[in-house]
Amino acid sequence: MGVDIKIEHLTKKFGSQLIWGDVSLTLPAGEICVMLGPSGTGKSVLLKTIIGLLKPDQGSVVIEGVDIASCSEKDLYEIRKLFGVLFQDGAMFGSMNLYDNVAFPLREHTRKSESDIKKIVMEKMEMVGLIGAEYKLPGEISGGMRKRAGLARALVLDPEILLIDEPDSGLDPVRTSFINQLFVDLNAQTDATFLIVTHDIHSVRVVPDQIGLLYHKHLAMFGHREKLLSSDEPVVRQFLNAQTVGPIGMSEEKDADELAAEKDMELPPLPPIALQLEPSNGIPRKRQRPPGEWCRENGVVPPPGSFTADAEHGVASAGVATAEATAVAGVPPIQ
Template identity: 55%
Template sequence: MDAHDTEVMPSTLIAPEANGDGHVASVHNLYKSFGSFQVMNGLSLDFKPRAITTILGPSGTGKSVLLKHMVGLLEPDSGTVNVFGQDIWGIAERERAQLRKRFGVLFQDGALFGSMNVYDNVAFPLRKHTDKSESEIREIVTYRLKEVGLEAAEKKAPNEISGGMKKRAGFARALVMNPEIVLFDEPDSGLDPVRTSLLNDVILKIHEEDRGTYVVVTHDIRTAKKVSDYVGLIWQGRVVYYGPAEEAFSSSDPFVRQFLAGDSVGPLGMD
């Protein structure tokens, strides 16, 4: 965004509340199974506030399930999910619903409503969860659409825009409530390398401006290298590595090295 296009953000981010350990979100000793399939197997992670944490791991190891636990859509079989200093399964559903408003979520396919144009898709959370006037909503939505480079596409239907544009529209919608935590469920899924890189640029730019706590689930190692402050690597429902991104990509651990290098030789096999 050029300097002469800069607008004042309609409202200011609330400073994230951290728990006693200084983390805005954490999961501890998380167990979850679906029938006989054990997905979470004692998983623990503390997410650094105002940083981008990338969650990596083989398919079926629980990355997207972790996000659903964080936002309170799935209840663990055992273990705790702490957000903004509260165990979200130790509070009433009404309070949990209020906490969810402090999250933004970008789903794999953007999850846009096909019957609404881009503008109305992005405005939807504000209309549903706030009492803002339409002029206030327009100010916020226009700002967020400009931020992701979609101000010229606001009247287009989802079937009239590309996959990359759908992702950016979903990102704009995830941001309109000024969330303190933004969850990305494979934002690069289905995108070619160039559009993936462009989307990553948008994520980095907006994070630099908003300084929220971002959690990115991805299979794409290039995405992890480009956007991560921290990397969490999950295998068989447990965390096998968590730490600064630069240390992850120089790790001598056999599993970490194999997965991040995409090597066929190592402890990770086809099963």
Template identity: 65%
Template sequence: MGVEVSVEGLTKSFGSQNIWRDVTLTLPEGEVSALLGPSGTGKSVFLKTLIGLLHPEQGSVIIDGTDITQCSAKELYEIRKLFGVLFQDGALFGSMSLFDNIAFPLREHTKKKENEVRDIVMEKIDLVGLTGAEDKLPGEISGGMRKRAGLARALVLDPQIILCDEPDSGLDPVRTAYISQLLIDINAQIDATILIVTHNINIARTIPDNIGMLFRKELVMFGPREQLLTSEQPVVKQFLSGDRFGPIGMSEEKDEAVQKQEEAMQAAGISGGGTKEDFTEIIPQVQPNPGMPERKAIARHRERVHAMLPDLPENAQEAIRRSQEQEDQIREESRAHAEDMAGGGGGRHGGDNEWTSAPAGNVAVADAKTDVIDYGGSDAPTEQWQTPGGGDALTKPSHRAADGNEGRTIQG
């Protein structure tokens, strides 16, 4: 199980430049948290302080009962074994192959034999979709591939604390969705404590249990995702909507004249370019894939949310209740699918919904929003699916696919 990370009164400066001051928060054990904030507010600096790469001027960072700001180099070395870190640029060794980069923590911190190391490394390489690229050097692959290799290295020791600095940077939206789902599945499997630094609002709205935000050298807030997503604070609302009208400017301190000019433009009906999506609705949190264990963090998180519910505005309370009902329904459906597949040898038959197994390695994946099903593999077919009559069912034309499976209907 992941361990709690407790930060108290943390202050960090570089020379005369103060980065942030008096930051206090607790990353609950086994939960996924996200840290938001405009560029240049010190989010990456905060991660590096958590693992002792940077030393704060004031405050404490207590991990597994040890204050790393006061411990010896030997104690810090041991504490760092609890961590898996995905740095913003991947931070790979340029002269090592991807395989050796990912194997490095195993060779450094364990006494495993090379055949064991290879099995673990290849498992993680496959997990992040880099099979076949293990012998390449970091300079021979794209930035997105380097980021995925960095994630594989972060996971290779099955850490209790995982820090991810902008895991979506350099990745296309589809790979970002896969990485996000992977983090949720890992949390379900090993109950690790995860902190994600991100600018991706979709990740912030759907992945973490808790969200914090840094702005103007201070922690604006930190708590359950439901609290921040329903917040009426102008800086939070502006950041979530991606609008240029608000407290956040091109520079951290918005000029008063610029702010008045923007207020006049806003009053005149001129758009600030942000999304007009209604953020009063809380999108259900992403759940582990069918067949994965249920996340233990859910019950702990729910307990805290219910305790604070009476203190929230009525519209926030209603949004939270709706989102929790939707999440419960999604979990029930996922559990039912997993039980059906387990009981039927990988497939389900009967009624209007027919599931059939695909060959090993070619697994069809779909959800209610999917238009194309990719079976995986370079020679595997890609089939178009339709939504007949505007309903929720995705239906494949009834003809035999290249893998020999008949068409079937998947309920969204």
């Protein structure tokens, strides 16, 4: 059973450099959340702050009534037992083989027998496709395999909160799709709270329940997936649709001359909102809302062609709304 994470007015600096300031959001219990942002905007710093590896300069991170930002080391140790963490580089112990790396949390935090540990470790390694590699050292395998081994280790204690930093880096598109499906299946099985940092736009469009975007030292937006995927907010629209037109430039922000030159440029239409991935067994997750429900509740007309199988595969027309699409979405067709 997942728990919610309440973040209020969070600010983090390194010396005089502000990473982000006054960040406030709630990660709902049991939902899959994704945090986006241009490179260097502090997404990994946010994950490390949530788990207490870094202390914020201001604000709070409250989990089960405990403020991670100000609690004692003893309380922090106990709260961390709720977490599973997949770091960006896998964070493997170089002198241990993959089996021992994955088994480490079980040996450190439980009194399970070695036979029980072996059963759990092999189950998790099978889930991430590493059977046969369990006795290899981290230095003997690819970065993608190290990432998958890190995921197996994050899962062995059946955490209530999973923090996942760029799970798709180093993975080919096929294995990225497998990992996405695995996250959805795990959430359905455990009802754990997920926070995933990623740059993979396809994953963002089909996996999460909630999406957030860090930009220019603040949280630009956080909310239901349909809210952001139908948003005309310039930075949100640009990032989620991988467009060159908008406030984000090669060095994060464009200068005034670039923005002025784009002022009268016509933006391409928003692509259709894809259907969310469903668990492999076809049974919707507890926290998964029906397609188009958020749009209906908030009077938002989604991009034409949304919430169809065609939209999921990126082949629906962005310029024509079909009767079938609008019926599924539950909103009036665009005339």
